[in-house]
Amino acid sequence: MNIRSFGWIQNPSDFNKLKKTVAIFDNDSKQYNLLKEKLVEENLYHFKDIQKSLQTKLDNGCEEFTYSELVGRNLNKYGKTPKSRKYSVPNALIQISLESQSSNTRGKKFTDEWSSDGFLRWAVSLNFVEHNREEDTFKITDKGIEFIKTETEEEMHQVLKEALLRYPPATRVLEILDKHPNVTKFFIGNRIGFKDEPGFTSYPEELMIEWIKESVDKNEENKIRTDVEGTADKYARMICGWLKKVGYVNQKSSKYTSSTNENKEITGFTQYSITGKGKHALKQVQGNSSNSKNTKFLLWEFLAVKGKGKNYIRTRRATILKFLEKSTSFKNLINHLKHQGFNDSVNVIKNDIEGLNNIGIRIDLTDNSVRLLDKINNFHIPKMDVNLSNEEKDTLKVKEFFISETSIPNKFITLLDLAYDGNSNRDFEIITSEFIREVYKLNTKHLGGTRKPDILIWNEKFGIIADTKAYSKGYKKNISEEDKMVRYIDENTKRSKEDNPNEWWINFGENIPSNNYFYLWISSEFIGKFGEQLKETASRTNTNGASLNVYQLLMGGHLAQIGRFNVNNLPAFMNNSEIKFS
Numbered sequence: 007m008n009i010r011s012f013g014w015i016q017n018p019s020d021f022n023k024l025k026k027t028v029a030i031f032d033n034d035s036k037q038y039n040l041l042k043e044k045l046v047e048e049n050l051y052h053f054k055d056i057q058k059s060l061q062t063k064l065d066n067g068c069e070e071f072t073y074s075e076l077v078g079r080n081l082n083k084y085g086k087t088p089k090s091r092k093y094s095v096p097n098a099l100i101q102i103s104l105e106s107q108s109s110n111t112r113g114k115k116f117t118d119e120w121s122s123d124g125f126l127r128w129a130v131s132l133n134f135v136e137h138n139r140e141e142d143t144f145k146i147t148d149k150g151i152e153f154i155k156t157e158t159e160e161e162m163h164q165v166l167k168e169a170l171l172r173y174p175p176a177t178r179v180l181e182i183l184d185k186h187p188n189v190t191k192f193f194i195g196n197r198i199g200f201k202d203e204p205g206f207t208s209y210p211e212e213l214m215i216e217w218i219k220e221s222v223d224k225n226e227e228n229k230i231r232t233d234v235e236g237t238a239d240k241y242a243r244m245i246c247g248w249l250k251k252v253g254y255v256n257q258k259s260s261k262y263t264s265s266t267n268e269n270k271e272i273t274g275f276t277q278y279s280i281t282g283k284g285k286h287a288l289k290q291v292q293g294n295s296s297n298s299k300n301t302k303f304l305l306w307e308f309l310a311v312k313g314k315g316k317n318y319i320r321t322r323r324a325t326i327l328k329f330l331e332k333s334t335s336f337k338n339l340i341n342h343l344k345h346q347g348f349n350d351s352v353n354v355i356k357n358d359i360e361g362l363n364n365i366g367i368r369i370d371l372t373d374n375s376v377r378l379l380d381k382i383n384n385f386h387i388p389k390m391d392v393n394l395s396n397e398e399k400d401t402l403k404v405k406e407f408f409i410s411e412t413s414i415p416n417k418f419i420t421l422l423d424l425a426y427d428g429n430s431n432r433d434f435e436i437i438t439s440e441f442i443r444e445v446y447k448l449n450t451k452h453l454g455g456t457r458k459p460d461i462l463i464w465n466e467k468f469g470i471i472a473d474t475k476a477y478s479k480g481y482k483k484n485i486s487e488e489d490k491m492v493r494y495i496d497e498n499t500k501r502s503k504e505d506n507p508n509e510w511w512i513n514f515g516e517n518i519p520s521n522n523y524f525y526l527w528i529s530s531e532f533i534g535k536f537g538e539q540l541k542e543t544a545s546r547t548n549t550n551g552a553s554l555n556v557y558q559l560l561m562g563g564h565l566a567q568i569g570r571f572n573v574n575n576l577p578a579f580m581n582n583s584e585i586k587f588s
């Protein structure tokens with residue numbers, strides 16, 4: 007069985023390219039015949055076996071293709087992984103059907119495998135193409151036929167409007183904008199998806215506005231505006247872009263006054279609002295008009311994106327939805343889940359229901375009843391082993407503790423995943439900073455970038471220079487990282503613009519006693535001889551500090567919330583060893 011990711015789209019936005027992608031599956035289409043008569047022969051000559059196989063299928067009128075035949079791989083002309091994408095050559099149908107974004111400037115008449123996967127994922131998520139998990143093949147649906155048969159842009163947009171109103175995340179975005187006009191992708195991203203999972207990270211709007219207002223030049227301003235976003239923020243931006251094209255959303259740019267120069271105006275983040283057409287369409291979908299509610303489309307794959315026990319969680323959430331189509335008793339739902347082998351706590355199930363609402367499946371939960379408010383398609387739950395490994399059980403058990411036994415917001419529980427994901431360093435930095443600010447109630451400043459610590463933490467009594475490191479197997483002693491921390495401590499002590507022109511230490515202010523600054527490393531866990539790094543840093547700087555693993559980071563926040571830990575006593579834990587709150 008081949009399990010792929012559907013439901014959440016990061017990259018594609020071109021409706022015409024989506025239409026070309028779907029048309030590959032119809033042997034009467036212009037695109038199909040272009041592939042058959044020209045594109046396969048002209049573009050796949052580096053791989054004679056692939057070329058011959060696809061040509062034969064097209065000549066025979068085949069309308070079902072495998073993932074490999076559609077998306078292909080990132081290969082050079084020798085069939086190896088290239089050192090750079092500029093050496094990539096096409097090897098699949100979607101690749102040669104869509105021109106690269108930069109085709110006009112580089113003469114590149116094909117796209118890459120990553121973009122190909124994005125367009126295929128988009129087509130499946132809008133129910134234009136369906137996936138056979140057993141064979142890993144794809145074919146067009148009736149909705150897809152309707153889409154590619156449109157002749158004008160107006161006709162195409164009408165089909166897309168209907169598809170987007172069946173797509174739960176799009177209706178969720180409209181719901182948010184209906185209540186909150188003129189908001190950024192960060193505001194929306196914080197309200198979509200399953201917030202305790204690493205696949206739905208979102209950065210705080212306040213922090214991002216603060217950050218861009220402090221940009222020193224246009225390059226930094228543009229980078230913050232276009233490149234710095236969580237995964238859910240990116241989903242929000244993409245969905246708003248689609249909804250804008252069909253007339254359901256408006257957008258406008260925002261302006262801020264620079265924090266460093268009051269005479270300088272900075273172009274801020276795009277703000278989104280729902281239109282009158284969007285409001286009317288949303289009412290229709292929710293059944294608040296004379297029209298009946300439409301049926302929302304989802305797949306089992308929509309129900310989790312990444313993280314430990316992903317397929318177990320998808321099946322648990324799918325089981326919830328199937329049960330709610332027949333019953334409104336919350337007690338019976340819990341019993342049914344236990345009968346199906348899901349022994350998770352009541353709070354975990356409530357958390358799932360909150361997440362389902364956040365992806366656009368409306369569910370009303372009260373003390374004793376739970377009611378599904380939307381019609382949903384009869385999606386299929388794959389018959390597969392979803393038993394958890396011991397490692398997955400341990401991870402989900404820790405998550406369950408923080409969900410059930412603490413008041414920590416769900417969006418911070420994802421730190422347990424991010425800390426172990428080496429590709430999520432920025433997410434880990436920003437969300438850790440937000441967590442310490444919101445839960446520990448300390449001042450924080452996310453800095454990052456060249457010659458700056460990741461995070462500053464302070465109140466009127468003490469200041470902490472913190473570096474975060476996301477490592478899958480734990481953080482071990484690293485001399486270069488020790489050297490960087492020593493440099494930060496020295497710069498803060500001397501506070502000389504000559505030593506570092508960016509003067510990052512100014513954020514601490516001038517009221518903290520000079521002998522009450524500390525250093526801190528935060529990571530998944532600390533292994534090997536990391537303790538030596540702490541002692542050596544203290545010896546070299548005459549400054550104390552500590553390390554803090556992600557579990558203890560959350561536990562400290564929990565203890566602070568319930569009054570069992572006074573954050574003003576944090577310096578007492580700075581003993582050049584690993585902090586253990588409990």
